Amino acid sequence: MRYCLNPDCPQPKNLSATENCQACGSSLTLHERFDILLQLGRGGFGAAFLAIDQVQPNPVHCVVKQFCPKNTEPEKVQKALSRFQREAHLLQKLHHPQLPHFVDYFEDTERVYLIQEYIHGVPLMRAVKKLGALSETDVKQMLRDFLPVLAHIHEHQVIHRDINPNNILYRTRDSQLVLIDFGLAADLSLPNESTLKTANSVFIGTAGYVPPENGKQPVPASDIFALGATCFYLLTGMPPKKITRDSTTEELLWKSHLQVSDDLSEIMDKMLRHRVEQRYQSALKIVEELNQVLIV
CATH class of the missing domain: 3.30.200.20 (Phosphorylase Kinase; domain 1)
Incomplete structure (x- = not known):
C-alpha cells in the first residue's frame, strides 16, 4: 500500500x-x-x-x-x-x-x-501494559542502559523536557533503549533559549513526569526527575500522577506504593526530590553510583 x-x-x-x-x-x-x-x-x-x-x-x-x-x-x-x-x-x-x-x-x-x-521497537509503556511491571533488576539495567544517552544530550546543553515511558523505545534489532521525540526539547546553547522559560503558564511535558519547576528554566535535573518518575511507572504500572505529596515538604510519597532495595530507594529518592537543587545534577553521577552499589 x-x-x-x-x-x-x-x-x-x-x-x-x-x-x-x-x-x-x-x-x-x-x-x-x-x-x-x-x-x-x-x-x-x-x-x-x-x-x-x-x-x-x-x-x-x-x-x-x-x-x-x-x-x-x-x-x-x-x-x-x-x-x-x-x-x-x-x-x-x-x-x-x-x-x-x-x-x-x-x-x-x-x-x-x-x-x-524509523526505530523498530516497543515503547516501554506498551511493554509494561502488555507484560506487566518490571522487576527491580530490570529497572536497574534500564538505568544503566539509558543514562549514557541522557548524559550525552545534557553535555550538548539539550534538555529533553518530555522523558516518559512512551518516549523510550526498546529497539528490536539490538535491545538498546532509544530516546525519541525532541519536539519539546530546549537547546540552552542558543541565545534565545539560554534563559528559556515556559511562558504564559504553558504546560510542557506529560502529566506525572513533569518536574515541580515546570515553567521555569529547564535544567538537566528536570529530565532526571522525569526519569525517576519513569522508573516508578516501570516498577508499578501505576501512572506517577496518582502519587500523593507530603503536605509539608511536597515530596512525592512514592514508597507507599512499592518496596525496593535501600540502594535503589536512595537513588530514586534523589531523582524525585521536589527541590531541584537537591536532585542529581548529572546523569553521569547516577551512573557512578549505580556502578558502586548495584549488583545485578
Missing part, C-alpha cells in the same frame, strides 16, 4: 504500484526520494508517516513528519513551527547510537517536512 500526503485527500490509501494518488492526483513519492507507506498519526499541526528512503543503497524505513497546521491562529502556528524546526536542529546536532538519525529537512508545496530514522 502507498499513502497520499495531501491532508485534504478524500481517499489517501492507494495500491502499491500507484505513482500518483487515484483520488487527488498528488505524487506518492516525496522529494523524488521517499515513498509514503502509511500514516502513523495526526494532530492539530501535522502528521507523521512511515516511508521508505529509496536513495539508500538498501532502502530503509524512515519517519516523515509533515508540518501542516489546521489551526489558523498566527501565534500558535508560529510556536508550533518553532518547535518543529527546533526538533530538526537538535536531531542534526545530536549524534548518538541511542537517538534517531536525522535524514532530511525541507519545505515542499507550502508544507514543511522533517525526515528521521
Whole structure:
C-alpha cells in the first residue's frame, strides 16, 4: 500500500504500484526520494508517516513528519513551527547510537517536512501494559542502559523536557533503549533559549513526569526527575500522577506504593526530590553510583 500526503485527500490509501494518488492526483513519492507507506498519526499541526528512503543503497524505513497546521491562529502556528524546526536542529546536532538519525529537512508545496530514522521497537509503556511491571533488576539495567544517552544530550546543553515511558523505545534489532521525540526539547546553547522559560503558564511535558519547576528554566535535573518518575511507572504500572505529596515538604510519597532495595530507594529518592537543587545534577553521577552499589 502507498499513502497520499495531501491532508485534504478524500481517499489517501492507494495500491502499491500507484505513482500518483487515484483520488487527488498528488505524487506518492516525496522529494523524488521517499515513498509514503502509511500514516502513523495526526494532530492539530501535522502528521507523521512511515516511508521508505529509496536513495539508500538498501532502502530503509524512515519517519516523515509533515508540518501542516489546521489551526489558523498566527501565534500558535508560529510556536508550533518553532518547535518543529527546533526538533530538526537538535536531531542534526545530536549524534548518538541511542537517538534517531536525522535524514532530511525541507519545505515542499507550502508544507514543511522533517525526515528521521524509523526505530523498530516497543515503547516501554506498551511493554509494561502488555507484560506487566518490571522487576527491580530490570529497572536497574534500564538505568544503566539509558543514562549514557541522557548524559550525552545534557553535555550538548539539550534538555529533553518530555522523558516518559512512551518516549523510550526498546529497539528490536539490538535491545538498546532509544530516546525519541525532541519536539519539546530546549537547546540552552542558543541565545534565545539560554534563559528559556515556559511562558504564559504553558504546560510542557506529560502529566506525572513533569518536574515541580515546570515553567521555569529547564535544567538537566528536570529530565532526571522525569526519569525517576519513569522508573516508578516501570516498577508499578501505576501512572506517577496518582502519587500523593507530603503536605509539608511536597515530596512525592512514592514508597507507599512499592518496596525496593535501600540502594535503589536512595537513588530514586534523589531523582524525585521536589527541590531541584537537591536532585542529581548529572546523569553521569547516577551512573557512578549505580556502578558502586548495584549488583545485578
